[in-house]
Every structure is written in C-alpha cells, then in structure tokens.
Amino acid sequence: MGREVCLPTAEDLIIMKLRWxxxxxxxxxxxxxxxxxxxxxxxxxxWEDIHHWCGLHDTRQLLEDIRAAIPPIDGSSTSAALLRDxxxxxxxxx
Numbered sequence: 001m002g003r004e005v006c007l008p009t010a011e012d013l014i015i016m017k018l019r020w021x022x023x024x025x026x027x028x029x030x031x032x033x034x035x036x037x038x039x040x041x042x043x044x045x046x047w048e049d050i051h052h053w054c055g056l057h058d059t060r061q062l063l064e065d066i067r068a069a070i071p072p073i074d075g076s077s078t079s080a081a082l083l084r085d086x087x088x089x090x091x092x093x094x
Contacts, residue, residue: 010040011049018059034066
C-alpha cells in the first residue's frame, strides 16, 4: 500500500495506559495494563524502560499494584490461548 505506519510497543501501551489511569481513574485503563502484561509475559517486556517512565510519571506504585494482582497464567490453559489468539487476530486486522 506504500504507507508507513507507526504502532506503539507493548511497553508504550502500558506506560500510556498507566498515565491515563492515574489521571482519569478509569478501570478500563488498569485492566488494559493487566491484560497486556499477562499476555506478553514478564520475560517479553522491557521493564527497565517501563520503570523509567513510570518513575517520571509517578505511576510506579500503580504498576506494581496491577502486577501483584495478575494471577499466574498457565501457557497451556484454554483461556490464555484464546486471549493470545484474539490479540493475534486484532494485530492482523491493522
């Protein structure tokens, strides 16, 4: 199609949603952060970058509260697989 498109990384989305959650106090933003972290997994995210920006925006405690509330996801579980499939489909539509 000849168009260049810039998309946010998972880290960008987490940082942005944390800022919005702090300002607007919307549950949707915190649940989005939780879902991105849960689907991406701790090993796939650049925590140094996330922690840097959370420190600048004073959202580090909110991040830690959200992370503490995430139950461990067994990669073989049906719900985890369905969630990952939905995200892959959404990405393909872009």
